[in-house]
Amino acid sequence: MYIGTTLTNYIIEAQRTIEGATGEFTGLLNDIAVACKKISDLVNKGDLVGILGTAGSENVQGEQQKKLDVISNEIFIEALAHNGHVAALASEEMDEIYHLPADYVRGKYLVLFDPLDGSSNIDVDVSVGTIFSILKAPPGVENPGTEDFLKPGVTQIAAGYCLYGPSTMMVLTTGSGVNMFTLDRDFGEFLLTHENVTIPEDTQEFAVNASNMRFWEPPVKRYIDECLAGKDGVRGKDFNMRWIASMVAEVHRILVRGGIFMYPSDSKLKAKGQDGKLRLMYEANPMSFIVEQANGMATNGRERIMTLTPQDIHQRVAVVLGSKNEVERLTSYHQA
CATH class of the missing domain: 3.40.190.80 (D-Maltodextrin-Binding Protein; domain 2)
Structure with a gap:
């Protein structure tokens, strides 16, 4: 039976074209995919697992947090911080940069993320999502600070989002076009479903x-x-x-x-x-x-x-x- 191209296979193939690639970037994207799968599962279960409604707290912007805002943020930190692929994290839901504990292995990348974009829609069952941006970490810096994240968007090495709708879709660019991957829930993998997506120049x-x-x-x-x-x-x-x-x-x-x-x-x-x-x-x-x-x-x-x-x-x-x-x-x- 034909399986198709998984997100992991796609990234591995792309990495083979990069001289000196170590596999760390592939590992990071796998970490992000794991976090998104878990958030997708919670979004789909909704009130069955008691994650709808407000959390009774505010984020740094003074906005009321939903329960799933807080949970999604925790999921992302857990998925990304432990595997030695990142040096620090920044989240829309946290006041300051998340510094890794002293005994954690540091990686080559900085990740910024909005763990649950559009969370005001979650209680009315309208599509929400996760957005992420990946930067290179400064070499030789043990604990990157805020200034290391404050780079223009042109310095991003990858960006993407995961849409939690009727189907869950991961959309990704690494600077060579945009590709879409749809989560096969039975198989448990993101599979490539749309290659080299192009936005029409005109619209109504x-x-x-x-x-x-x-x-x-x-x-x-x-x-x-x-x-x-x-x-x-x-x-x-x-x-x-x-x-x-x-x-x-x-x-x-x-x-x-x-x-x-x-x-x-x-x-x-x-x-x-x-x-x-x-x-x-x-x-x-x-x-x-x-x-x-x-x-x-x-x-x-x-x-x-x-x-x-x-x-x-x-x-x-x-x-x-x-x-x-x-x-x-x-x-x-x-x-x-």
Whole structure:
């Protein structure tokens, strides 16, 4: 019986093309896959195992944590910290960098992760996901600090996400295109199901939280007004609007059929001293890497996200990503 290409086999084959490869990167991706399988199992069981609802705590951003936020974070730490593949970890759910215990073997990589993106959806059974970004650890540094994580997105060596929906899918880029792997629950492995994913350059679908319309900057309002005008407006075509409030689900839809996703800066966010809503290190950078590798585009409305120099591990940023021609249009409106 034909098994197909597993995630492990795919990474091993890719690693063979890299001179001096040691297998450590393959091991790290296997660790991430194990964590995602466990989170997927819990998401699917939901209230059967008592993991829905709030945890009664807040994360560093002052947001109410769901029980599964806390559990997913613990799962990621357990899966990644013990096997000698990482030097330190950073999570959206933790105030500070996670330093490995003194007796743990250090590895070559730094991993940043959002353990459960879109967790506000978990109690209503809507798709959620995990996002991760991988950087090289500084050589010879026993305990990497915050400054070692604060690198532009272009320095990422890999990024991906795991979508927990009707099926569980791992989407991965190592800088040579984007591939999708679907979890076969009976077999217990992620199997390659979509190779070299490409985002269409044109689209008639946009995703934005329209409840923030009154706070938008003029370029964003102009763009959305043009979309809403449809065939009777300057665009000469009708658009559809989507909004799931889960970045993983929004980006996955764009990878499959195109579209543009926006969480722009606005006056409400600026009044709080924030440039945007989404986190640069845990959400915007890894998703931008994936989208660019799939022939899409990602900006903060004015410049390429992956060239931004992070100032803080929990820095927020405006995000506009997806089909290239639409992202270019909205970005040009900000630059006019």
